[in-house]
Amino acid sequence: MKRLYFWFALIAVFGLVLAACGGAGGNTHLDKVKQAGLIKVGTSADYPPFEYVDENGNKAGFDIELMEEIAKQLGVKVEWVDMPFDSLIAGVQEGKLDASISAFNYTEERDQVVDFSIAYYDGEDAFAVSEGFSGTLAQPEDVVAYKVGVQNGTTQDGWLTELVEQGLLPEANLSRYDRADQAALDLKNGRIEVMLADAIPMKALVQQLGGLKIAYEGVVSSGPINVVLPNGDTELTQAVNDIIKKLQAEGFVDALAIKHFGQ
Amino acid sequence: MLANFFLYIVQGISITIGVTLVALPAGLLLGLGFALINTYGGPWLKRLSAAYSLLMRGVPPIVLLFILYFILSGNVVNLTPFWAGSIALGIISSAYQMEILRGALLSIGGGQMTAARAVGMTRLQSIQHIILPQALRIAIPPWSNEASIVLKDSSLVYALGVPEVLRRAQQLSATTQQPMLAFGAAALIYFVLVFLVNRGLDALAEKTKLPTQTA
Numbered sequence: 001m002k003r004l005y006f007w008f009a010l011i012a013v014f015g016l017v018l019a020a021c022g023g024a025g026g027n028t029h030l031d032k033v034k035q036a037g038l039i040k041v042g043t044s045a046d047y048p049p050f051e052y053v054d055e056n057g058n059k060a061g062f063d064i065e066l067m068e069e070i071a072k073q074l075g076v077k078v079e080w081v082d083m084p085f086d087s088l089i090a091g092v093q094e095g096k097l098d099a100s101i102s103a104f105n106y107t108e109e110r111d112q113v114v115d116f117s118i119a120y121y122d123g124e125d126a127f128a129v130s131e132g133f134s135g136t137l138a139q140p141e142d143v144v145a146y147k148v149g150v151q152n153g154t155t156q157d158g159w160l161t162e163l164v165e166q167g168l169l170p171e172a173n174l175s176r177y178d179r180a181d182q183a184a185l186d187l188k189n190g191r192i193e194v195m196l197a198d199a200i201p202m203k204a205l206v207q208q209l210g211g212l213k214i215a216y217e218g219v220v221s222s223g224p225i226n227v228v229l230p231n232g233d234t235e236l237t238q239a240v241n242d243i244i245k246k247l248q249a250e251g252f253v254d255a256l257a258i259k260h261f262g263q
Numbered sequence: 264m265l266a267n268f269f270l271y272i273v274q275g276i277s278i279t280i281g282v283t284l285v286a287l288p289a290g291l292l293l294g295l296g297f298a299l300i301n302t303y304g305g306p307w308l309k310r311l312s313a314a315y316s317l318l319m320r321g322v323p324p325i326v327l328l329f330i331l332y333f334i335l336s337g338n339v340v341n342l343t344p345f346w347a348g349s350i351a352l353g354i355i356s357s358a359y360q361m362e363i364l365r366g367a368l369l370s371i372g373g374g375q376m377t378a379a380r381a382v383g384m385t386r387l388q389s390i391q392h393i394i395l396p397q398a399l400r401i402a403i404p405p406w407s408n409e410a411s412i413v414l415k416d417s418s419l420v421y422a423l424g425v426p427e428v429l430r431r432a433q434q435l436s437a438t439t440q441q442p443m444l445a446f447g448a449a450a451l452i453y454f455v456l457v458f459l460v461n462r463g464l465d466a467l468a469e470k471t472k473l474p475t476q477t478a
Contacts, residue, residue, distance in 0.1 A: 042424065046437035053434040057271035081344075082434070083424040091424070094333045096344075181437045208440045 030235040033098055039076045041067055042092065042100040044085040046179045047201050049260040050103040062260040063101045066120060067227070069252065073243045084178060086153035089114055092228050098236070100228040103198055105155040105221070114231050117240045119224030120253055125156060126199035127216040128187060128206050137194070137215040144169040149183040149192035152176040156196045159221035184209055198222055200261050265444075268435050272448050275428035279456065282349045282417035282427065287410055289353030294360030301361065302368045303390060312361070319358035325419055327351045332423050348420030356413050363409060367402035368394060400471045407464035411457040428452050 033039050043051045045059050054060040059080050071078045081097060088104075091097040093113045105123065106116050127137050136142055143160075148169070150157045157176060163169040177183040180197050184205040187195045195202070199217055206212040227244075229237050247253050301312040319327075332347035342350070371394050379389035421430035432449035436442040 045434050048438060052438045053271070053431075054438070055267050057267065057274070081424040082426055082430065084422055087422055087424070090329075090333050095337055096333070179433065179437060181440065181442075185440075185442065205440075 028235045029098070029230060029233050030239055033076055033236065034074065037076050038079050039071050039074065040079045040081055040096075040098045041071075042081045042083050042088045042097040043067075043102045044088060044179075045080075045082045046181065047085075047103060048204050050198075050201060051101075062121075062256055063103060065256055065260075066247070066253065067099075067101045069247060070227075070240060070243050073246070074239060085151065086178075089228065092230055095230065098230070099240070102228075103201070103225055104228050105223055106226055107155055107158060109158075110228070115229045115233060115237050117227035117229060117237060118244055119226055120244050120248070121225040121257065123219075123222040123225050124199040124217055125196060125220040125222045126202040126214050128184070128195045128197070128202050128212050129193065129215045130187065130190065131211055131213050133193065133213070133215065135193070140216065140218070140220045141168070143194055143196065146193040147173045147175070147191070149175045149177060149186055149195045151180045151183060151197060152178055154197070155221040156198070160196065181205065184212070188212060196220070268439070268445075269448055272428060272431045272435060272445070272452065275426060275431040276452060276456070278345070278420075278425055278427040279414070279417050279452075281345070282352065282420055282425070283410075283414045285346070285349035286352035286356055286417065287413050289350065290356030290360045290409075290413065293354070293357035295364055297357065297361040298364035298368060299390070301365055303386070316358045316361050319355055320362075322355070324352060324355045324416055325422060327355060328419055328422060344420065344423035344425050348417075348423050348425055352413060352416055352419065355416075356409060359409050359412075360406065363402055363405045364398065366405070367398040370401055371397050397473060400468070400473055403464055403468040403471070407461050407468075410460050410464065414457055414460060415453055 027035070043059070043063060045051045045053050045061075045064075047061075049061050051059065051061040051063045059082075064080075068078055081091070083091060085102060088097070088100040088102055089110055092100050103123065104110070104116070106119075110116075125140075127140070127143065129135075129137070135146060141163075144163055148160060150160055160169060160174055164171050164174055175183070175186065175192055177186070180201055183192070183195050183197070186192050188209050188211055194215070197205075199214075199222070203214060206214060227240055229240065244253075297312040297315060300308045301316075304312070328348055328351040331351045332342065332344060336342040336347050375393055375397075376386075376389050379393045380386070384392070418427055418429035421427055421433075428449050432445040435448075436445035439445065
C-alpha cells in the first residue's frame with residue numbers, strides 16, 4: 001500500500017509543478033510578442049487558396065504569406081497553430097493565440113469577443129450548384145427553395161441561419177459542415193442542391209471537383225476580410241493595421257492576390 | 264507528391280501515440296484509485312467515487328477538452344494543447360477504467376479476503392498481495408478494449424490545434440480533393456496501431472493467466 005501512497009504523492013507534486021509554470025509579465029501584449037520574437041497565429045489550413053497544406057506538408061496560401069510578411073515587419077516569427085475554423089475565435093478570446101488569420105469576415109457577434117484589423121481583402125460570396133441544376137438563383141434569397149450546404153460558423157452560415165429563423169428556409173434543408181470541402185463533396189454527391197461559401201475558395205472547389213458550376217456571385221454575407229486580434233489590444237491592432245496599410249500601398253497584397261487567386 | 268503527403272500523415276503517428284501514452288496510464292492510475300475506494304472504502308467514499316464515474320462517463324470527451332483548455336488552462340494552470348488534451352482524455356478514460364477494475368476486484372471471491380485476514384494479513388496487505396494481483400490479470404481483456412478506444416479518441420486533440428493523424432488527413436483531403444485516399448490512409452494507420460496494441464495485450468493476458476482461469 002505504501003507504493004500506492006507514493007503514486008498519489010507523485011500526482012500531487014506533478015499538479016503543483018504544473019500550477020507553478022504559469023508565468024507573468026507587466027508589459028503590453030505587443031511588447032511580449034516582440035520579446036518572445038514569436039507571434040502565435042491560428043489558422044484552419046483546409047481552405048485553399050486562402051490557407052492549406054501544400055504537397056510538402058508546409059502551410060501555404062494567401063493568408064499564410066500575408067501573415068508571414070506582417071510578422072516579418074513586426075520583427076518576429078510566426079508560430080502556426082492549426083485548428084478547426086470554429087475553434088479559432090475562442091483561441092484568441094481565451095489568450096491561447098496572439099491572432100488568427102483564416103479569411104475572417106467582420107460580424108457584430110465576433111466583434112463582441114475579439115478585435116479586427118482593417119480589411120486586407122474584399123470578399124464576395126458564391127452559390128455553387130451541380131452542372132445539371134435546373135432551378136433558378138436570380139437573387140440570393142431564391143436559395144430558400146433548395147437544400148443548402150454551408151461551412152459551420154462562417155458568415156454564410158450566419159446569413160442562412162437568419163433565413164431559417166425568419167421561417168423562410170426550413171431548418172431541415174440546411175446542412176452545416178465542419179469544412180468547406182465536405183460541403184462541396186456532398187453537393188457533388190447530390191445530397192444538397194446549393195452550396196454557399198466565399199467566392200474564391202468556392203471557385204477553387206468547383207474547378208477541382210468538376211461537374212459543378214457557380215450559379216450566383218456577389219456580396220451576400222461576406223465582404224471585408226480581416227485579421228482577428230485579442231479584444232481591446234490596441235497596440236497590436238495598431239501595429240498590424242499600419243503594416244497592412246503599408247503592404248497595400250506597396251502593392252504587396254495585390255501581388256499576393258494575383259499569385260493565389262489569379263485576379 | 265503523394266508519397267510526401269503520406270509521409271505528412273504518418274508524422275502524426277507520434278502525436279497519436281504520445282496522447283495515448285499519457286491518457287491511458289493517467290486513466291489507469293486514477294481509475295485504480297477510484298476502483299479501490301469504491302470497492303473497499305466507506306459509504307461516503309463509495310458515493311463520491313460513484314458520482315465521479317457517473318459524471319465523467321456522462322460528459323462528452325470534447326466538452327471536457329474545451330473546458331480544460333479554453334477555460335481552466337491559463338486561469339488556473341498553464342497547459343499546452345497537447346497536455347490539456349491528453350489529461351482530459353485520461354480523466355474521461357479513468358471513469359471507464361474504474362468500472363473495468365471494479366468489476367475485476369468484485370470478481371475475486373469474498374472468501375479470499377476472509378482467508379487472508381485469517382492468516383494475519385491486514386486489509387491493505389490482503390488487497391495488495393492477494394486481491395490486486397488477480398484482479399489486474401482478469402482486467403486485461405476488457406482493458407484492451409478501453410486501450411483501443413483511447414487510442415482512437417486521441418484524434419479529438421486536433422480540436423485544440425494538435426496536428427495528429429486525423430487532422431493531417433483532413434488537410435490532405437482539403438488540398439487534393441481525394442478524401443478516399445486521405446481518410447483511407449488514416450484508417451489504415453489507426454487499424455495497425457489498434458491491432459498491435461490488442462495483440463500485445465492478448466499476449467500479456469495469455470502469459471499472466473491465472474491457473475484458475477479457464478479462458
